[in-house]
Amino acid sequence: MQQIDKKLNNIDDIFEFTAHEKFSDLHFKWNEELNLKAIIAIHSTKFGPSLGGCRFIEYPNTDSAVIDALRLARGMSYKNAMAGLNYGGGKAVIIKPREMPDRVAFFEAFGEFVNELGGRYITAKDSGSTLEDMDVIASKTNYVASTSAMVDPSPFTALGVKQGILAAIEHLYQKKDLEDMHVAIQGVGYVGYYLAKYLHELGARLTVCDIDQTAVRRCVEEFGASQVATNEIYSVPCDIFSPCALGAIVNDETLPLLHCKIIAGAANNQLAQIRHGQALFDKGILYAPDYIINAGGVIHATYKYDNRSDEQANEKIINLYEVLLHVFEQSKKEQKPTDIIADEIAYAKLHN
Ligand code: NAD
Numbered sequence: 001m002q003q004i005d006k007k008l009n010n011i012d013d014i015f016e017f018t019a020h021e022k023f024s025d026l027h028f029k030w031n032e033e034l035n036l037k038a039i040i041a042i043h044s045t046k047f048g049p050s051l052g053g054c055r056f057i058e059y060p061n062t063d064s065a066v067i068d069a070l071r072l073a074r075g076m077s078y079k080n081a082m083a084g085l086n087y088g089g090g091k092a093v094i095i096k097p098r099e100m101p102d103r104v105a106f107f108e109a110f111g112e113f114v115n116e117l118g119g120r121y122i123t124a125k126d127s128g129s130t131l132e133d134m135d136v137i138a139s140k141t142n143y144v145a146s147t148s149a150m151v152d153p154s155p156f157t158a159l160g161v162k163q164g165i166l167a168a169i170e171h172l173y174q175k176k177d178l179e180d181m182h183v184a185i186q187g188v189g190y191v192g193y194y195l196a197k198y199l200h201e202l203g204a205r206l207t208v209c210d211i212d213q214t215a216v217r218r219c220v221e222e223f224g225a226s227q228v229a230t231n232e233i234y235s236v237p238c239d240i241f242s243p244c245a246l247g248a249i250v251n252d253e254t255l256p257l258l259h260c261k262i263i264a265g266a267a268n269n270q271l272a273q274i275r276h277g278q279a280l281f282d283k284g285i286l287y288a289p290d291y292i293i294n295a296g297g298v299i300h301a302t303y304k305y306d307n308r309s310d311e312q313a314n315e316k317i318i319n320l321y322e323v324l325l326h327v328f329e330q331s332k333k334e335q336k337p338t339d340i341i342a343d344e345i346a347y348a349k350l351h352n
Contacts, residue, residue, distance in 0.1 A: 029113040035097040041073035043089040050090025052076035053126025069093040078346035083295040090121040111140030145305045153297030158194035160296025163321040164288040168262040171328040178204040184236040187245025191266040209233040248272040264288035277339035289342040
């Protein structure tokens, strides 16, 4: 996705930029008493209310927080559109203050802010915010898609990643199973563990790594996985490299090390820069765009929010196979990297 690196010098810059990127609206809330500075960016409501997490981290300045909100909101529009959800894209950014005397009152005030938008934006947990914070927000508004009462989304995200891997295998090898396939998984936390389980059940051979040795041991014992050190995972000769830990893992340092045919994993923002998508394409590595393959969690969350069943959510997640297959086929036909094709399809859905 085109990076947003513009410096916003004044209010006119913000208007110019949001118009260029076809944003819907941008909201600010300031509560001096509580030290609350929050931004809600609504990129698109074309398919339904905008939905995206609430990030609660420190920022060097307000500019960078606004840019983060805009970038993440647009990303959610693309993700929700590609998953075929009846939701648009939005994001909240709360600038984490050095001091927060009353966390409950702080998140209550944020909940009121969300509520004032009347359902144009639905919030959820994201980096820095907790399920307990979401419960507090939910005491002030109904527009919350993740609370402590909801189930862990990781198995659903892992199901989507499994589907993406199967689509990639079908596209490259015209194969419908994972027998004799070797998958190297970076990070066997919540999603990586379930993914390892699903792939093991389908007959895949696994190599895993994690900074957490307990997580590694569990995969070795339960699925017969081999283990490597974290810095060795990139160079494991394998069919599929599945990043399920960190962003920006396809970069100038790792690219020459990769010995895989497919990259398909749950991690967000896997390409360090947009040019790395082209580099993978040139190297003949099929890349499953992260925001499509990792949409299982958001699909499940929105289906639950709409009181639909797990079966209906699973059906939608299973369909990510078709979505990715189409992206792979278009990439081959147009001889363009898969991430560019995905962005073009999402942009056309949102703006044509
Ligand atoms: P997690 O924190 O449970 O798992 C990440 C694992 O990676 C942890 O076990 C951690 O120890 C390990 N790790 C950290 N640094 C590492 C390194 N340098 N090398 C190897 N392992 C390392 O997180 P998760 O919920 O499983 O999510 C994994 C990724 O998928 C994240 O990037 C997340 O943003 C993305 N994602 C998750 C979901 C979801 O439903 N949980 C949905 C969409 C995207």
